[in-house]
Amino acid sequence: MSGEPERRSVRQRGVRRRARRGAAAALALGSVLLAAGCGGDADAKGKSDKAHAAGPSKAAVTIAPRDGAESVATSGALAVTARGGKLLSVKVKDAEGHEVPGGMSGGGTGWRPAGHLGTATTYTVDAVAADDRGRKTTRHARFTTLTPEETFTASYTPEDGQRVGVGMPVSLRFSRGITDPAAVEKAVEVSADPAVPVEGHWFGNDRLDFRPEKYWAPGTKVTLRLRLDGVEGRPGVYGEQSRKITFTVGRSQISTVDARSKKMTVVRDGKKLKTLLISAGAPGTETYNGRMVISEKLPVTRMNGATVGFGGQYDIKDVPHAMRLSTSGTFIHGNYWSGQGAFGSRNASHGCVGLFDQRGGGDPATPAAWFFRNSLIGDVVVVKNSHDETIRPDNGFSDWNLSWQEWTADRR
Numbered sequence: 001m002s003g004e005p006e007r008r009s010v011r012q013r014g015v016r017r018r019a020r021r022g023a024a025a026a027l028a029l030g031s032v033l034l035a036a037g038c039g040g041d042a043d044a045k046g047k048s049d050k051a052h053a054a055g056p057s058k059a060a061v062t063i064a065p066r067d068g069a070e071s072v073a074t075s076g077a078l079a080v081t082a083r084g085g086k087l088l089s090v091k092v093k094d095a096e097g098h099e100v101p102g103g104m105s106g107g108g109t110g111w112r113p114a115g116h117l118g119t120a121t122t123y124t125v126d127a128v129a130a131d132d133r134g135r136k137t138t139r140h141a142r143f144t145t146l147t148p149e150e151t152f153t154a155s156y157t158p159e160d161g162q163r164v165g166v167g168m169p170v171s172l173r174f175s176r177g178i179t180d181p182a183a184v185e186k187a188v189e190v191s192a193d194p195a196v197p198v199e200g201h202w203f204g205n206d207r208l209d210f211r212p213e214k215y216w217a218p219g220t221k222v223t224l225r226l227r228l229d230g231v232e233g234r235p236g237v238y239g240e241q242s243r244k245i246t247f248t249v250g251r252s253q254i255s256t257v258d259a260r261s262k263k264m265t266v267v268r269d270g271k272k273l274k275t276l277l278i279s280a281g282a283p284g285t286e287t288y289n290g291r292m293v294i295s296e297k298l299p300v301t302r303m304n305g306a307t308v309g310f311g312g313q314y315d316i317k318d319v320p321h322a323m324r325l326s327t328s329g330t331f332i333h334g335n336y337w338s339g340q341g342a343f344g345s346r347n348a349s350h351g352c353v354g355l356f357d358q359r360g361g362g363d364p365a366t367p368a369a370w371f372f373r374n375s376l377i378g379d380v381v382v383v384k385n386s387h388d389e390t391i392r393p394d395n396g397f398s399d400w401n402l403s404w405q406e407w408t409a410d411r412r
Helices: 004-053 181-186 367-373 404-409
Strands: 060-064 079-083 086-094 102-105 110-113 122-130 136-144 150-152 154-157 170-174 188-193 199-203 207-211 221-227 232-234 237-239 242-249 253-258 263-268 271-277 290-293 296-304 315-324 331-335 353-356 380-384
Touching (some): 079 086, 079 122, 086 102, 086 110, 181 188, 181 232, 199 404, 353 367
Parallel strands (some): 150 237, 253 380
Antiparallel strands (some): 060 079, 086 122, 122 136, 154 170, 221 242, 253 263, 290 380, 296 315, 315 331
């Protein structure tokens, strides 16, 4: 009997130890579950944030004109805008892959082309925008511009690859009168290398010339870029040319005709090359004063007074070494019919400047043959001391008779 309480005590101690171990295990299990519960909430929150960030962008892109549009205007119709975000990129290309330049506005909320579009051309537009969380959206469109019923072209001088004198302007003549000169002039670029400011000037509504303030420097490379395709020059009439023309300026040659002394001094690159005896316009048919430019060289040509308002006063079928100075008919040319003694002694022409020559122009030693051989289209011929008015600047390439202030004042 005395051992019974002792056995109960041992059993009780074992129960208590098992109870403590169970409690400790439960506590450890609770800690594990608690830790697992915390870890699960963090992962779920991260996944939720990523899902939210990867959701649809709030940025919306609008392209005008609409996708599939046809007969779209070449100016003012194309625009890309973004709402709820900003444009990251806008690419507009024609069917040949040429990209249309343009620029952003409104801090990236808008894009427009830098110039006009071409006619009868299909363009694709691809735009990308992003909202303030960086989520992107894209938009694609395709449209075709109008096909005009009426068009205009520009004839240009000088020709591509030509070598000209320092007085040669860039001259454009349009096949239709232009009523929106600003749009046309914006589509014409004239640049020089070495660089020099070049400005345009309109003569009427169908001629646009470009020149620097002073004569071109010898050796200058001049580039004319015509981007007239798609320009609405007058209501419903569109340009159709895209061309690049390059010409080079040769040496400087300025020839001065003194109608009083009846001599012409030829100066090349600042040095006197030769003095030639001349015969200018007779009293009543004097030669224009002013700065003129050789625009055409003809080894032989016919000169008929009836074509320039002199009726049947003369008709010479074989005028040698003729160089045109004006549209109205002023030339500097060879003269075999007046006799050598007339040159340097009397003015006897109907307004032209004559140099002694042989009939047929076959003698290379005559003054006319020498001058013809040593002249370029674009060389300057200055006439002074004649009893006539100064030639109008639009008569031939007499642009240099306008001061730079007058030239640049005509900004339309």
